[in-house]
Amino acid sequence: MMxxxxxxxxxxxxxxxxxxxxxxxxxxxxxxxxxxxxKNSLLIKAQDRGHANHGWLDTNHTFSxxxxxxxxxxxxxxxxxxxxxxxxxxxGFGTHPHENMEIITIPLExxxxxxxxxxxxxxxxxxxxxxxxxxxxIYHSEYNANKDKPVKFxxxxxxxxKRNVEPRYDQITLEAPKxxxxxxxxxxxxSEDEGVWIHQNAWFDLGRFESGKxxxxxxxxxxxxGVFAMVVDGKFKIEGQELNPRDGFxxxxxxxxxxxxxxxxxxxxxxxxxxxxx
Numbered sequence: 001m002m003x004x005x006x007x008x009x010x011x012x013x014x015x016x017x018x019x020x021x022x023x024x025x026x027x028x029x030x031x032x033x034x035x036x037x038x039k040n041s042l043l044i045k046a047q048d049r050g051h052a053n054h055g056w057l058d059t060n061h062t063f064s065x066x067x068x069x070x071x072x073x074x075x076x077x078x079x080x081x082x083x084x085x086x087x088x089x090x091x092g093f094g095t096h097p098h099e100n101m102e103i104i105t106i107p108l109e110x111x112x113x114x115x116x117x118x119x120x121x122x123x124x125x126x127x128x129x130x131x132x133x134x135x136x137x138i139y140h141s142e143y144n145a146n147k148d149k150p151v152k153f154x155x156x157x158x159x160x161x162k163r164n165v166e167p168r169y170d171q172i173t174l175e176a177p178k179x180x181x182x183x184x185x186x187x188x189x190x191s192e193d194e195g196v197w198i199h200q201n202a203w204f205d206l207g208r209f210e211s212g213k214x215x216x217x218x219x220x221x222x223x224x225x226g227v228f229a230m231v232v233d234g235k236f237k238i239e240g241q242e243l244n245p246r247d248g249f250x251x252x253x254x255x256x257x258x259x260x261x262x263x264x265x266x267x268x269x270x271x272x273x274x275x276x277x278x
Contacts, residue, residue: 040251040252040253040254041239041241041249041250041251041252042076042249042250042251043241043247043248043249043250044062044073044247044248044249044250045244045247046060046244046245046246046247046248049061049062049084049246049248050062050064050065050068050070051068052066052067052068055088056087056088056091056092057085057086057087057088057091057093058085058086058088059083059084059085059086060083060084060246061081061082061083061084062081062082062083062084062230062248063075063076063079063080063081063082065081065083075159076226076228076250076272076274077225077226077252077272077273077274077275078158078159078161078200078202078272078273078274078276079156079157079158079202079228079270079272080101080157080158080159081155081156081157082154082156082228082230082248082270083154083155083156084152084154084246085152085153085154085155086150086151086152087112087142087143087144087150087151087152088144088150089144089146089147089148089149089150090143090144090146090147091143091144092113092141092142092143092144093141093142093143094141095115095139095140095141096139096140096141097137097138097139098132098134098137098138098139098140099134099135099136099137099138100134100135100136100159100160100163100164101134101157101158101159101160102131102132102133102134102157102158102159102160102198102199102200103131103132103133103134103155103156103157104129104130104131104154104155104156104157104158104187104196104198104204105124105129105130105131105142105153105154105155105156106128106129106130106153106154106156106186106206106268107124107125107126107127107128107130107151107152107153108126108152108153108154108232109126109150109151109152109153110125110126110144110145110146110149110150110151110152111123111124111125111144111145111146111151112124112125112142112143112144112145112151112153113142113143113144113145114130114140114141114142115140115141116132116138116139116140116141116169117138117139117140117167118138118167118168118169120140120169122169122171123145124171127173127174127176128171128172128173128174129171129172129174129186129187129195129196130169130170130171130196131169131170131171131187131196131197131198132167132168132169133160133165133166133167133168133198133199134167135160135163135164135165135166135167135168136164136165136166136167137167138167154230154268156270158198158200158202158272159200159276160198160199160200161199161200161201161273161276162199165199170196170197171196172186172195172196174186174206179206179207179208179266180207180208181207181208181209181210181213182207182215183205183206183207183217183269184205184206184207185203185204185205186204186205186206187202187203187204188202188203188204189201189202189203200272200273201221201224201225201272201273202225202270202271202272202273203220203271204268204269204270204271205217205268205269205271206232206266206267206268206269207266207267208264208265208266209234209236209259209261209264209265209266209267210261210264211234211261211262211263211264212260212261213260213261214258214259214260214261215259216256216257216258216259217256217257217259217269218255218256219254219255219256219257219271220271221271221273222254222255222256224273224274224275225252225271225272225273225274226250226251226252226253226254226271226272226274227250227251227252227254227257227269227270227271227272228248228249228250228269228270228272229243229248229249229250229251229257229267229268229269229270230246230247230248230267230268230270231243231244231245231246231247231248231265231266231267231268232245232246232265232266232267232268233245233265233266234261234262234263234264234265234266234267235261235262235263235265236259236260236261236262236265236267237259237260237262238251238257238258238259238260239251239254239257239258240258242262245265252274257269
């Protein structure tokens with residue numbers, strides 16, 4: 001097994017994901033009445049996220065992670081981590097381990113170099129999506145591939161519905177025209193579907209919408225799933241809730257979402273089971 005080295009990141013900065021899953025896992029946070037009045041929704045404003053600046057890493061945590069702990073924001077269903085990472089030129093996360101987690105990385109700006117214990121060495125950039133099934137265990141590192149500019153990306157962790165699988169890696173490049181004024185599926189449970197796949201009944205969609213565009217989005221499994229929306233940029237209204245850049249909005253017990261672009265921008269939807277056994 002690869003030796004654990006942490007050039008720029010210590011284990012204290014990396015959330016442990018190796019503990020057995022709680023069989024009763026579900027959305028453990030209730031809607032905050034100060035933020036919105038919908039009983040089946042959760043609003044997390046960009047400025048209310050956990051924040052840490054390590055110099056080489058400036059990061060915001062939508063859910064509890066590393067030194068940011070909020071018992072009301074542990075996860076949204078099986079969506080465990082949604083980190084908004086900015087890594088300085090030439091810096092990065094040293095080699096560190098993961099187990100039994102589906103890890104999705106979506107670069108937003110710059111180039112991110114990835115190496116892992118399976119022998120993978122790749123660079124992912126804006127327009128790509130990367131996925132790892134950590135399964136029985138994997139070591140990997142992530143570095144800014146550029147010496148002159150930062151790299152910005154979302155890193156998302158989803159609890160799997162199957163433990164101790166063989167670790168795997170995949171990445172794809174998205175077709176930008178498929179995301180213009182419509183959602184493109186970028187992740188699903190099915191390896192034959194569009195996008196990458198994971199060991200979970202989850203679907204991710206990404207789209208770029210012009211100001212004034214309205215649409216209805218239907219959940220694939222509304223009986224068991226909720227959806228967590230993250231505004232990448234621009235401004236949107238979802239089910240009447242106005243959202244600014246990097247605001248997060250989770251909603252469940254609903255079949256469809258009514259979405260309107262107030263200002264041109266990108267919107268990421270993450271549909272996930274609200275209970276572990278769904």
